[in-house]
Amino acid sequence: MALTVEGTCDTVELNVKRLYLPGLKLKSKCPNCNAPYERDLGDHHLSYPVVGVPEDLTGYCGGCEHEWALGSVVLRLSLEVTPADDQHPKEGVE
Numbered sequence: 001m002a003l004t005v006e007g008t009c010d011t012v013e014l015n016v017k018r019l020y021l022p023g024l025k026l027k028s029k030c031p032n033c034n035a036p037y038e039r040d041l042g043d044h045h046l047s048y049p050v051v052g053v054p055e056d057l058t059g060y061c062g063g064c065e066h067e068w069a070l071g072s073v074v075l076r077l078s079l080e081v082t083p084a085d086d087q088h089p090k091e092g093v094e
């Protein structure tokens with residue numbers, strides 16, 4: 001019988017202590033002094049993110065030393081799982 005993959009996976013714990021996402025930046029403004037705020041996710045990791053579950057973030061402004069609720073982000077993962085046989089036949093197997 002041919003292998004099939006069934007079901008859906010909406011949430012998964014990545015179990016990654018430090019998830020860096022180079023190329024992504026969060027941008028906002030300090031609500032206290034209006035200074036532009038930027039967080040490079042290539043430098044500032046997410047800790048044990050769970051796919052599909054919003055994570056609350058805190059912003060910090062070094063200019064006026066203000067801390068505020070930045071908002072939340074949710075990690076969405078696009079992942080495809082297919083039987084390998086159809087697309088990548090093993091060498092020597094016809």
Ligand SMILES: [Zn+2]
Pocket residue numbers: 030031032033034035061062063064065066
């Ligand atoms: Zn500020």
